[in-house]
Amino acid sequence: MDRYDLPDARGHFGPYGGVYVAETLISALAELNEEYARAKADPAFWQEYHHELKHYVGRPSPVYHAKRLSEKLGGAQIYLKREDLNHTGAHKVNNTIGQALLARRMGKKRVIAETGAGQHGVASATVAARYGMECVVYMGADDVQRQAPNVFRMKLLGATVVPVESGSKTLKDAMNEAMRAWVSNVDDTFYIIGTCAGPHPYPMLVRDFQTVIGEEAKVQMPEMIGRQPDVVVACVGGGSNAIGMFYPYIDVPGVRIVGVEAGGDGLDTDRHAAPLTTNAPVGVLHGNRTYLMQDENGQVSGTHSVSAGLDYPGVGPEHSYLKDIGRAEYDVATDSEAMAAFHELCHLEGIIPALESSHALAWAIKHAPTMSKDKVILVNLSGRGDKDINTVAALSGITL
Amino acid sequence: MSRIAATFARLAGQKALIPYITAGDPNPGLTVSLMHGLVDGGADIIELGVPFSDPMADGPVIQRAAERALLHNVSLRDVLKMVAEFRQTNQDTPVVLMGYLNPVVAMGYTEFARAAHAAGVDGVLSVDCPPEESEELAAELEAQGIDPIFLLAPTTPEPRIAEIARHARGYVYYVSLKGVTGAANLDIADVGRKIARLREHITLPIGVGFGIRDAETARAIAGVADAVVVGSRLVQEIEAATPETARERLTRLVAELKTAIH
Numbered sequence A: 001m002d003r004y005d006l007p008d009a010r011g012h013f014g015p016y017g018g019v020y021v022a023e024t025l026i027s028a029l030a031e032l033n034e035e036y037a038r039a040k041a042d043p044a045f046w047q048e049y050h051h052e053l054k055h056y057v058g059r060p061s062p063v064y065h066a067k068r069l070s071e072k073l074g075g076a077q078i079y080l081k082r083e084d085l086n087h088t089g090a091h092k093v094n095n096t097i098g099q100a101l102l103a104r105r106m107g108k109k110r111v112i113a114e115t116g117a118g119q120h121g122v123a124s125a126t127v128a129a130r131y132g133m134e135c136v137v138y139m140g141a142d143d144v145q146r147q148a149p150n151v152f153r154m155k156l157l158g159a160t161v162v163p164v165e166s167g168s169k170t171l172k173d174a175m176n177e178a179m180r181a182w183v184s185n186v187d188d189t190f191y192i193i194g195t196c197a198g199p200h201p202y203p204m205l206v207r208d209f210q211t212v213i214g215e216e217a218k219v220q221m222p223e224m225i226g227r228q229p230d231v232v233v234a235c236v237g238g239g240s241n242a243i244g245m246f247y248p249y250i251d252v253p254g255v256r257i258v259g260v261e262a263g264g265d266g267l268d269t270d271r272h273a274a275p276l277t278t279n280a281p282v283g284v285l286h287g288n289r290t291y292l293m294q295d296e297n298g299q300v301s302g303t304h305s306v307s308a309g310l311d312y313p314g315v316g317p318e319h320s321y322l323k324d325i326g327r328a329e330y331d332v333a334t335d336s337e338a339m340a341a342f343h344e345l346c347h348l349e350g351i352i353p354a355l356e357s358s359h360a361l362a363w364a365i366k367h368a369p370t371m372s373k374d375k376v377i378l379v380n381l382s383g384r385g386d387k388d389i390n391t392v393a394a395l396s397g398i399t400l
Numbered sequence B: 001m002s003r004i005a006a007t008f009a010r011l012a013g014q015k016a017l018i019p020y021i022t023a024g025d026p027n028p029g030l031t032v033s034l035m036h037g038l039v040d041g042g043a044d045i046i047e048l049g050v051p052f053s054d055p056m057a058d059g060p061v062i063q064r065a066a067e068r069a070l071l072h073n074v075s076l077r078d079v080l081k082m083v084a085e086f087r088q089t090n091q092d093t094p095v096v097l098m099g100y101l102n103p104v105v106a107m108g109y110t111e112f113a114r115a116a117h118a119a120g121v122d123g124v125l126s127v128d129c130p131p132e133e134s135e136e137l138a139a140e141l142e143a144q145g146i147d148p149i150f151l152l153a154p155t156t157p158e159p160r161i162a163e164i165a166r167h168a169r170g171y172v173y174y175v176s177l178k179g180v181t182g183a184a185n186l187d188i189a190d191v192g193r194k195i196a197r198l199r200e201h202i203t204l205p206i207g208v209g210f211g212i213r214d215a216e217t218a219r220a221i222a223g224v225a226d227a228v229v230v231g232s233r234l235v236q237e238i239e240a241a242t243p244e245t246a247r248e249r250l251t252r253l254v255a256e257l258k259t260a261i262h
Helices: A023-040 A043-057 A067-073 A092-105 A119-131 A141-146 A148-156 A171-184 A202-210 A212-225 A240-249 A317-324 A335-349 A355-370 A386-395 B003-011 B028-041 B060-071 B076-089 B101-107 B109-119 B135-143 B158-167 B188-198 B215-222 B232-240 B246-261
Strands: A016-020 A063-065 A077-082 A110-115 A134-140 A160-164 A189-192 A231-235 A256-264 A282-285 A287-291 A329-334 A376-381 B016-022 B046-049 B095-099 B123-126 B150-152 B172-175 B206-209 B227-230
Touching (some): A023 A092, A023 A171, A023 B150, A023 B158, A063 A212, A067 A077, A077 A212, A092 A110, A092 A189, A092 A240, A110 A171, A119 A134, A119 A148, A134 A141, A134 A148, A134 A171, A141 A148, A160 A171, A171 A189, A202 A212, A202 A240, A202 A317, A212 A240, A231 A240, A231 A355, A240 A256, A240 A317, A256 A335, A256 A355, A287 A317, A329 A335, A335 A355, A355 A376, A355 A386, B003 B016, B016 B028, B016 B232, B028 B046, B028 B076, B028 B246, B046 B060, B046 B076, B076 B095, B076 B109, B101 B109, B101 B123, B109 B135, B150 B158, B172 B188, B188 B215, B215 B246, B227 B232, B227 B246, B232 B246
Parallel strands (some): A110 A134, A110 A189, A134 A160, A231 A256, A231 A376, A256 A329, B150 B172, B206 B227
Antiparallel strands (some): A016 A287, A063 A077, A282 A287
């Protein structure tokens, strides 16, 4: 294929992406775009970023051969990219460090963030503490209830958590409220968006800060097996861990790229969060044009997933583009498939995965047996599941 | 001449009052009556909000109005029917639809522009569709004689003001503050300075909205702008009223604001 060089100057990935925001935010986004262009060309910026990733986050994260799981499945070998071993327990911190360094360059001493499960909120609160910034995190009121331990973690780190009572009281409403808060404090506040969605330049800069995942894997896999994997697979809510893994592999021929969305109760119900797999109509939400779950009148649909981090009606615009050009394929794992994968990894490998990452794992568990033993699937294990033990206990009828 | 241009021409320098209500709030059966009630009070142009599930630029008051309307599943097509019904007995008062882009995307730009024209819509303001992304929609609207209305903000830099002026039709809507609708941090002296700068680039009438809460602030804004937009304050009045008293209370409040700006 031609050299992949997106987004264009106006933030478009083919027909997706863009800057669909109210006028008040346009100049702030332009300012961010200009500052990022300067930072991108500044070796000192990347030197500090990688220094932080090494000494503060603990990168590079290892790749691990899940031998017992692979043996049990009897097909393709499953390897895990261990983002769960990062400081704060997920890939989210790769991005919050990058954005916080940008915020510092821009002289902003206050950051805000939206969060669903709380992982991006924790990663934002963490870097705010690390760099001495004030931090306010917007979180749907229902998620505040469901994710109490993460709410407490954010508070321990010095952040203010604002429960959002509007709409469906989940991630999309938290993002609405963060946008409102940004518009109201646009002079002194940096908005750290947690996924590869939102208005340009966010999908690009979140991707750029997450590509460390795929860049490392591209070096680690040949070291371990003498070649690149046959398949890379990652879960997709907004899609930041996935784009981080996929992007460096886009121009590697022969590597199959698979994104796994939340199948919820199943695609034959309306309780899922799978805009790509179900070919949802294209719409506009949170500043970008993308596949978007909505009703026939253009009202955004409520979504469902056992994992709060995948419970989002849209998806990063670059994923929409990769779907259309056929470079990536998108599939689902249901709640119950993800739960089964969760338990399987706990029992066979001694790793408690995040429920989000369990979706990617479920895809690998389903497809490995159909592939020969010399094939390799690399799963991005985007986070650890400590945060999910209350959810898993409740689903198993256990009170902790 | 479009209805919007004719309205400003008729006012001949007098200030226009542009009240906003959300279509379908508190229930869809009441909206046309409330629109007539706004005209009875002295509305020069009506901004009719199209309810959306994710109103990112709105404060809590207008968010609640959208939620009330959506409880009745009020759609963009329903809103167009309301405008058509209003037009049966009012051919003079311009109606501007104000809302978010996604319902328009879902309907399709061409079909929306045709249906809006047929219903008697005069202008369309999509809050989350800045000029950068509006080329296609604006072309469809203009082909139907509908004015695409654009926002300007305190953060809009000078060169961009001129750029927006090239795209704007009907009037421009200056967002008076950095914030959401209904916010309380309106700085009138600052608005005055900013509007003087806008006039160096813009010949269209300039309306000002966001944060105008009473007769006093309306009067002050009318001192510097061509039109005063009042939204959250009216929606609060609907919220505080019963369906039986809403029209009368709106008419009274609009009349008060109208007196204040003349």
